[in-house]
Amino acid sequence: MKDKQNKEITNRDVDFARWYTDVVKAAHLASYSNTKGCIVIEPNGYAIWEKMQSILDSKFKETGHVNVSMPLLIPENLLRKEGELVKGFAPEVAWVTSGGDKKLDERLCIRPTSETLFSDYFASNVSSYRDLPKLYNQWCNVLRWEKETRPFLRSREFLWQEGHTIHETKEEAEAETLSMLNIYNNFFHDYLAIPSIVGKKTEKEKFAGAEYTYTVESLMYNGVALQSGTSHYFGQKFSKAYDIKYLNRENKFDYPYQTSWGVSTRMIGALIMVHSDDYGLVLPPKIAPKKVVIIPIGNDLEILSLANDYLDKLKKEGIEAYIDNSDKSPGYKFADAEVNGIPVRIEIGKRDLENNMITLVRRDTREKMQVFTNTDIIHDVKILLEDIQRDMYDRALRRREEMTYTVTDLEEFETIMNSHPGFVKAMWCGNAECEEKIKEIRGTKSRCIPFTDEKISDKCVVCGKKADTLVIWGIQY
């Protein structure tokens, strides 16, 4: 059989960046607009986002969070109340300066994130310990004036969710920060089939305004790291800056403790860069909006009725499926199902039916299986979907392990990053100058300090001084 690769898609190993945008376009996930860094998320891409939203939203609600909607615009004075946040975001903020043709007395910032809005709201709506905690979340768009943009990975406008919570005690807020990080980590593991590493950001890499930042880091097929989710502990920084005071149980004024956490449409980019191939998108079944496509080959009544029968049964099992009954050729339909990342394909044709068989194809490996029609096909499909989900995770994990290096010598560090980058584990003394030094190697940054208390030496990989912190380093998107 001739095995023609999708002609629209650049080879992944030849040009990864072009391959990525080719997949985005070929699978109709997004298309460019006439505004730099603002993309049109097309139905196929948006369906993935909706799937992510519905899963995460229910996890948030199970843990007591409620959804709200904050304004798009932030008055300049409000933004300026927290110095570090302003400093961090200033270069990336877009301003509204006039309404109609009238210049505004005070500029309005288009939200790059909403800590200031939530804090301002909390300031006037929290007055007693009885008002705490407040566990809020919002699904919205934000705007950051990025210089270099790429669909899903770094766009100016993007969709995300931002949780903002406020608590009576430090312990409770810290537990919240960790608990949300775990929700993200589990979501990556269980649904996206992406093995992520969780840990703390260094001072240099943490969110401006946070006391500390936890992060979910994942490694793409080409060895480049992607920050895929964050959870911040603010302590009392914002409550003091925004004067959120409440009467505590001792009838004294006190400042509450805050957190924020978020994931964005960047996760769609991660899905592509971890799992997809030269035939197009590959989606883990649990996040695929359509899990099964049934392709009838020919117009025989027997074929069509069998296709409809399978569709009904799949739907009854809650498995999203559809029949491709367009008048395209079978080859076209196969390729189309592949480029769109439909996890399982059922091919029904005369040739198989003469032997009482049909063909099942899994997208991830493109392996074909012939199955007798008198067996429980729906059961087979269910098992196959589970296999694909598990195998995709295992493959991604193996690949990440192959691309994770342990290094005790700076020269070796450099050789690795210049030849076959990935995650590098190396000891660090805690000095920002050493972190800066590593950045000279192809812009390698610290990704996180993982929670696992691993030690590979007692010397900093840069300066050789005493070091007891293991850091995971990587080139980032």
Next chain:
RNA sequence: CGGGAAGUGGCUCAACUUGGUAGAGCACCUGGUUUGGGACCAGGUGGUUGCAGGUUCAAAUCCUGUCUUCCCGACCA
């Protein structure tokens, strides 16, 4: 934000050097024949050439500005 390249029907490109009123393949639509890896035949629709100015009797073509995309670098809370 610096350096480079490119924008012509939905897509890939031709015509540009040497100005003369836009063409092909694919896609799309109609009808028919087909159907196991991107089908075939016949007919058809679709573009004031990214946008805005300028030069000229005449601009896709020359000039200026601007926007968008891609590559390299800087930046990326």
